[in-house]
Amino acid sequence: MAEPLLDVRNLKIGATVYPPGEPPEDITIVHGVSFTLEKGKVLGLIGESGAGKSTIGLSSMAFGRGGVRITGGEVFVNGRDILKLDHGGLRKLRGDEVTYVAQSAAASFNPAKTLMEQVIETCLLHGLCDRAEAEKRAVTFFKKLGLPNPETFGNRYPHQVSGGQLQRAMTAMALCPKPDLVVFDEPTTALDVTTQIDVLAAIKEAIRDTGVAALYITHDLAVVAQVSDHIMVLRHGKKVEYGTTKQIIEDPHEDYTRALVSVRSIEHEEKQPTPKPVLKIENVTARYRGTNFDVLKNISVDLHPGQTLAVVGESGSGKSTLARVITGLLPPSAGRITFAGRELSREQTARKRDDLRELQMIYQMADVAMNPRHTVGTIIGRPLEFYFGLKGDAKKKRIQELLDEIEMGKGFIDRYPAELSGGQKQRVCIARALAAKPKMIICDEVTSALDPLVADGILKLLLNLQKIEHVAYLFITHDLATVKAIADSIAVMYRGQVVRYGSKSDVLAPPFDDYTDLLLSSVPEMRLGWLEEVIAHRKMESAGN
Amino acid sequence: MGVRIHPLLKLVIQRLALGLLLLLVVSAVIFLGVEALPGDTAQAILGQSATPQALANLREQMGLNDPPLTRYFDWLGGVLTGDLGKSLTNGADIAQAIGQRLGNTLFLAACAAVISVPLALILGLIAARYAGKWPDKVISAITLTTISLPEFVAAYFVIYLLTQVIPLFQPVAMVFPGMSFGAKLHAVALPVIVLVMVVLAHMMRMTRAAILNVMQSAYIETAELKGVRPMQIIWRHAFPNAIAPIVSVVVLNLAYLVVGVVVVEVVFGYNALGQFLVDHVTKRDLPVVQAVGLVFAGVYIMLNILADVIAIFANPRLRHPK
Numbered sequence: 096m097a098e099p100l101l102d103v104r105n106l107k108i109g110a111t112v113y114p115p116g117e118p119p120e121d122i123t124i125v126h127g128v129s130f131t132l133e134k135g136k137v138l139g140l141i142g143e144s145g146a147g148k149s150t151i152g153l154s155s156m157a158f159g160r161g162g163v164r165i166t167g168g169e170v171f172v173n174g175r176d177i178l179k180l181d182h183g184g185l186r187k188l189r190g191d192e193v194t195y196v197a198q199s200a201a202a203s204f205n206p207a208k209t210l211m212e213q214v215i216e217t218c219l220l221h222g223l224c225d226r227a228e229a230e231k232r233a234v235t236f237f238k239k240l241g242l243p244n245p246e247t248f249g250n251r252y253p254h255q256v257s258g259g260q261l262q263r264a265m266t267a268m269a270l271c272p273k274p275d276l277v278v279f280d281e282p283t284t285a286l287d288v289t290t291q292i293d294v295l296a297a298i299k300e301a302i303r304d305t306g307v308a309a310l311y312i313t314h315d316l317a318v319v320a321q322v323s324d325h326i327m328v329l330r331h332g333k334k335v336e337y338g339t340t341k342q343i344i345e346d347p348h349e350d351y352t353r354a355l356v357s358v359r360s361i362e363h364e365e366k367q368p369t370p371k372p373v374l375k376i377e378n379v380t381a382r383y384r385g386t387n388f389d390v391l392k393n394i395s396v397d398l399h400p401g402q403t404l405a406v407v408g409e410s411g412s413g414k415s416t417l418a419r420v421i422t423g424l425l426p427p428s429a430g431r432i433t434f435a436g437r438e439l440s441r442e443q444t445a446r447k448r449d450d451l452r453e454l455q456m457i458y459q460m461a462d463v464a465m466n467p468r469h470t471v472g473t474i475i476g477r478p479l480e481f482y483f484g485l486k487g488d489a490k491k492k493r494i495q496e497l498l499d500e501i502e503m504g505k506g507f508i509d510r511y512p513a514e515l516s517g518g519q520k521q522r523v524c525i526a527r528a529l530a531a532k533p534k535m536i537i538c539d540e541v542t543s544a545l546d547p548l549v550a551d552g553i554l555k556l557l558l559n560l561q562k563i564e565h566v567a568y569l570f571i572t573h574d575l576a577t578v579k580a581i582a583d584s585i586a587v588m589y590r591g592q593v594v595r596y597g598s599k600s601d602v603l604a605p606p607f608d609d610y611t612d613l614l615l616s617s618v619p620e621m622r623l624g625w626l627e628e629v630i631a632h633r634k635m636e637s638a639g640n
Numbered sequence: 641m642g643v644r645i646h647p648l649l650k651l652v653i654q655r656l657a658l659g660l661l662l663l664l665v666v667s668a669v670i671f672l673g674v675e676a677l678p679g680d681t682a683q684a685i686l687g688q689s690a691t692p693q694a695l696a697n698l699r700e701q702m703g704l705n706d707p708p709l710t711r712y713f714d715w716l717g718g719v720l721t722g723d724l725g726k727s728l729t730n731g732a733d734i735a736q737a738i739g740q741r742l743g744n745t746l747f748l749a750a751c752a753a754v755i756s757v758p759l760a761l762i763l764g765l766i767a768a769r770y771a772g773k774w775p776d777k778v779i780s781a782i783t784l785t786t787i788s789l790p791e792f793v794a795a796y797f798v799i800y801l802l803t804q805v806i807p808l809f810q811p812v813a814m815v816f817p818g819m820s821f822g823a824k825l826h827a828v829a830l831p832v833i834v835l836v837m838v839v840l841a842h843m844m845r846m847t848r849a850a851i852l853n854v855m856q857s858a859y860i861e862t863a864e865l866k867g868v869r870p871m872q873i874i875w876r877h878a879f880p881n882a883i884a885p886i887v888s889v890v891v892l893n894l895a896y897l898v899v900g901v902v903v904v905e906v907v908f909g910y911n912a913l914g915q916f917l918v919d920h921v922t923k924r925d926l927p928v929v930q931a932v933g934l935v936f937a938g939v940y941i942m943l944n945i946l947a948d949v950i951a952i953f954a955n956p957r958l959r960h961p962k
Contacts, residue, residue, distance in 0.1 A: 156865055190867030202858035207880035207956050216876075217866045252956045268866075 098174055099131040100275055100308050101155055107167035108150050124150050125332040137309045139319035142329035143546035148312045152278045156193045157185055190217035194269035198281035200261035204253035211249025214268040223272055236267035240297045259290035263297055279311045287409035287573055288617040296630050314546055316355050317619035320344050321626040328352050365599045366583045372397035373534050373567045379430030381420050390416045392591045401565040405578040408588035414571045418537045435534055452482045455528035459540035461520035465512045471523050472508040478530040497526040518549035535567040554581055575618045587611050647961055651952050659945040666937040671712050674926050680704055684924040685728055724931040729923050734931045744912040748828055749897035752835035757890055760840050764847025769874055771852055783841035795834045795907040813908040831908045839893040846889035850882035884951035891947035899936040
């Protein structure tokens with residue numbers, strides 16, 4: 096058998112962490128992981144955050160992010176141990192043999208330089224070819240990756256193109272020096288589903304055509320199943336399972352892998368609308384100050400007590416703006432909002448305290464929604480003081496009840512947000528919202544920043560709390576799997592308008608309008624060949640038109 | 641529909657208009673400040689022992705009895721037509737007196753800037769490249785020492801070293817019309833060295849801080865993973881994104897070199913605007929003080945507009961709108 100392109104043996108990676116109020120501590124992130132990758136093959140690395148997948152990916156370039164360092168093991172690329180290379184050798188490895196595609200292409204491109212200059216930089220600096228040849232290569236890759244106007248695309252600056260286009264440009268940048276291995280680090284995670292599918296297809300085609308090998312890092316098993324030959328499941332820096340993609344998806348051996356495959360299996364029975372909605376939005380139109388177009392156009396939806404209305408759409412569709420209008424942060428230019436039987440003032444500052452109390456919010460970024468210098472007890476206790484005037488033991492008792500409700504013990508009462516995991520932080524935010532005894536909570540992408548299994552836990556908690564507290568959710572998300580799991584009714588938004596609205600069963604049943612069809616068919620499915628089917632189907636349709 | 645102009649041009653025009661407005665406000669403030677001083681010009685000319693009748697006559701003659709607003713606009717009108725009035729002490733034309741000394745001031749400032757700005761940038765880039773290592777520490781220590789020394793101490797130190805120990809230069813920086821350029825350069829060498837020592841640290845530290853701030857960005861990691869050399873990462877990727885903060889500090893120091901170097905001028909006997917201003921403040925020659933104040937304010941505002949414009953041009957989002 097030929098020598099593998101990448102051979103990682105017993106890799107150990109450590110880092111120094113600085114927990115608040117305690118002395119620095121050395122921790123181990125990766126505990127002796129081994130794997131090999133052959134030329135032209137794609138290996139998917141999958142796991143939740145903290146599993147060490149990005150760290151392992153970067154170790155194939157002998158790079159440690161922040162204070163991360165490789166503490167043991169060997170990494171062979173093309174037969175030589177790259178951990179023993181000097182600075183010059185490393186620079187040649189990075190860019191010539193191994194290249195990298197980051198999660199956030201928007202942050203990973205230099206805003207002060209044209210895309211072309213950045214795409215061909217490695218070729219020129221490493222003397223791989225002259226400028227004319229490098230630009231020719233770049234244009235070829237722009238074309239292959241389906242970028243608009245490939246001849247002139249490179250003259251643009253990063254801020255002049257969209258997120259999906261940047262992600263493809265970064266792929267072109269990685270392929271331009273004709274490397275042997277590309278490390279894709281969550282390349283589609285930050286994109287909308289409708290964009291993700293195009294980028295995914297473009298990346299897959301580019302890998303196939305160039306014959307390059309790839310490490311594909313993601314937390315989304317359904318995505319990695321579309322592009323990789325083998326999959327390695329990681330957890331807490333250890334290998335859980337390694338196998339062909341087919342085996343991992345269809346016949347996982349380990350419990351953890353099975354949990355990943357069957358994620359989002361929440362059963363939720365749809366409730367019937369009631370005669371009196373808790374929130375009634377009628378013909379609401381809104382625009383931001385200083386702009387001349389409406390970001391919301393004539394929106395009318397209802398939310399019923401104790402039920403969930405999911406608002407779905409891609410970024411820029413106006414979902415979060417709708418939340419701002421309901422909370423009064425952005426006064427609408429037309430329309431009416433009725434909440435719990437009374438009309439809400441357009442401006443948040445003009446609202447009564449009870450209106451504020453009964454309408455709470457939970458945000459996507461739990462860590463920035465909490466004061467890092469307050470304890471969990473203070474954070475949850477604040478609405479209790481503010482709305483109910485609770486003090487002393489009564490307050491403490493109520494905080495403990497709330498902590499029990501979110502399935503966290505009273506041991507957390509004196510902890511600071513920095514000491515909590517992502518899921519725990521979001522739970523504290525939920526408790527804070529519940530503390531006000533609201534009739535309705537606006538949940539703005541509350542699970543988007545979380546790993547699938549953790550997100551699942553949060554969704555189950557929210558459903559459970561809905562049963563107990565009879566609270567209504569306006570659930571804003573771009574993730575259709577989440578919608579299927581928890582919604583009673585759905586509003587699909589596109590460019591500031593509600594294009595489809597009704598009960599969950601109606602909205603998710605054909606016949607679909609064009610946009611909802613595109614949205615639904617773009618959600619990755621946990622099976623082999625899904626991507627090809629969808630792309631082939633779309634090509635057929637566009638040919639038919 | 642209005643005329644469509646490039647948004648960048650619009651921003652620049654806005655800055656210029658704002659600068660002119662600011663200059664107008666400053667002129668009013670200077671006028672008011674001088675007005676608020678006890679005594680007036682007539683008193684200053686005639687001295688404490690003047691008779692009330694003589695004062696009244698002179699005031700009438702100089703138009704000092706007009707309302708302040710009228711006198712302000714008279715003065716402003718004069719400034720706009722290049723007439724800054726006559727000096728009280730010797731009756732000389734102020735514009736002419738300022739003109740020659742402003743030339744000397746700008747010559748000294750330009751010489752100091754030509755050396756200190758590139759040097760500060762290069763040292764800043766090197767310090768950022770080796771942040772926390774010995775080159776960084778050495779550069780920081782030296783520049784901090786030079787900035788901590790009062791200017792006159794540094795000046796005497798330099799004079800001692802370069803005229804006594806190594807007799808290369810004259811201790812007095814005399815320049816006069818008709819001198820050759822080379823001779824002028826030789827004459828101002830010592831004050832230039834002192835000024836470079838004074839302004840270097842500030843600009844160098846800002847360069848270092850701005851570069852290190854940009855070095856946290858994701859695109860620097862991208863460059864590292866592309867196998868770009870550290871110095872090239874700083875020069876090609878970090879520096880273009882750190883221009884705005886660096887330029888603003890550079891400009892503040894340039895402004896200082898023009899308006900704030902009176903101590904150095906005095907030590908080296910250099911005949912320039914700062915010394916001229918201080919002389920006339922002590923003589924209570926108010927028209928001269930007003931005029932020099934206005935010139936200094938103009939230089940300050942102009943340089944800061946320049947910094948704004950450079951920052952605007954350095955921003956790709958403004959240079960290449962969507």
